[in-house]
Amino acid sequence: MLKVFVRLLGPDVPIFHRYVGMAIAYSLLCGLVITALAPLLQHLLAGHVTQALPWLGAILVGTLVCWVLRRYVEQAGIRVAVTVLQGARQRLGDHVATLPVGWFTPQNTAQLGHVVTQGMMSVAQLPAHVFTPLITGVVTPIVLVIALAAVHWPLGLIALLALPILAGVFFLTGKLARRADEAFHHDFASASQRMVEFAQTQSVLRAFSGEGASTRFLEQAVAKQRDSGSRLIRLSALASVLNSWAVQAVFAALLITASLWLNSQLGGGSGVTGVIGVVAAFVLVSRFIDPLLEVAGYSEVLRSAGSQLHAISALFAVKPLPETSTPAEPQDTSIELRGVHFRYAAQEPDVLRGVSLRIAPGSMTALIGGSGSGKTTLTRLIARSFDVTQGTVLVGGVDVREMSQARLADCISQIFQDSYLFAGSIAENIRIGKPEATHAQILAAAQQAGVTEILQRLPMGIDTLVGEGGARLSGGERQRIAIARALIKDAPILLIDEATAALDAENQAVIVSTLARLRGTRTLVVIAHQLSTIAMADQIVVLDNGQVIEQGSPEALRASQGRYANLLARREASQGWRLDSSAL
16 A cells, blocks of 8 residues: 555655654653553652653653644645645656556546545545554554553563564455445446446437436436445445454453452552552553454544555556667568457457558558447557557558557547547647647648538637537537647648548548548558448458458459448449339
8 A cells, every 4th residue: 555655746856754753752752651650649649749850851752742743644634635636646647648548448547536536635634633643543452551661561472472463463454345335336337337327328318318318328327326325335344343342352351450459459468559450451441442442443444544545556557558768760661461460358359360451652451341340449459559469450551569659649540430520629629630720721631621611600710619528519529629629730640530430422432532632642541331432441440350351442342242332232232222103
């Protein structure tokens, strides 16, 4: 836990070290002040008031110093907490920014959001509210063990043996609820994701869901969170009870030992001196137990924060794609795949199996195939959203792993099937592709992507706000703006994943015309089902079950009477269908 916490602090870790040093010094002083109670009581009960006064003075001064030092310790803990909230989030963000794009699945994104918000707050409260009593609860009893041993060695021995036993009990009870805690936080993140999804997709839910059905997914997520929360509460309560019982058992053992010692003193006629020693021991025993009970009380808070630290550690454990120390420069805009195999996880089957193809500079290649055939995965590997499991992907004759991420990003622009628009104006969303773009360049890209018609009917034109995620625009309008964003980047390679899927026939024609103009000027890789798009390609690659089953020009594949020819025949037959009016 401390290792992850220190990693979060990064270069600010000296602040934490100073805090821990102050907390240990405070705890040691508390232990010494409590220990001083034993000789004070012994002198007072024996009637030696004069000899008791120095001990009383030492206790008063020590108490005052403890009070002042505790204030400094708390302020130091708060400084560490503020450092966690300010710097640790930045460090986590810097790490996440290096992760491959393919890592950002909805599940991972929801977990990241949960960690950055609730997780960081749980971790920040540790130095501010938890670490100080925990350090005191560990260090002070160690001092009192020495004092108990000095008063009566069996008591010291029992107290000494109790410390590792209690540590083991606390560890086991923490482990008891840790898995339930992880499940709860996972379900909490999923429920949060469903809530956001429910708010953002009201139009779809109301159009296609019957009465009450629109809330089905949300209710299922909330119910799952409730069940995991109930299980966490039960196990946490059980862990707290077991911790308390363990401390009370130690207390009982010490009391029994002290009572036996008292009986031996009374029975052996040791007199007042022996009884006074037992009384002092009783006081030390009670003060020995108090900090241990506090540790037991904070164990659940520590365990919960430990789960958050474990989640943070898991994020830091995700490895970014390796960067070469001597990046190479691409020679042209060609793309080549050599014997590429790829799987998303070690235990999953290959999504691509032995794919080899070459895309010439300035050419247009259409990728076609059924759902799950590997088309989108292939384009992601070209953009290096992942690294191949086996084989090589080359851009400009250079392995993408031998190029810097920044240089590869400069070479490639992408148009996704589901493009996201940021809250802001249309112009600001287009400018993301080229931050230094002029107003004229933005308008030119908008015209190329068919956005001009949208601007003409909006009162604020290109300065119209699109809303969060582009909620104020239709799906087709959002897609055209995303296309303009990709075009203004002016990258030599353009990857297009179903760019016209959300567009009507008129706007599909606009985009097809744009692609036709780009032929020869950029290397185009297009995933498409529209025949008008496929037919203009220089090369068609047909994928099935992760393999290339056909590859060639449209004319050659039509003549081969293979998969593409059959697809073309079915499309042409469907376009010739007519309704028989006599049957109506």
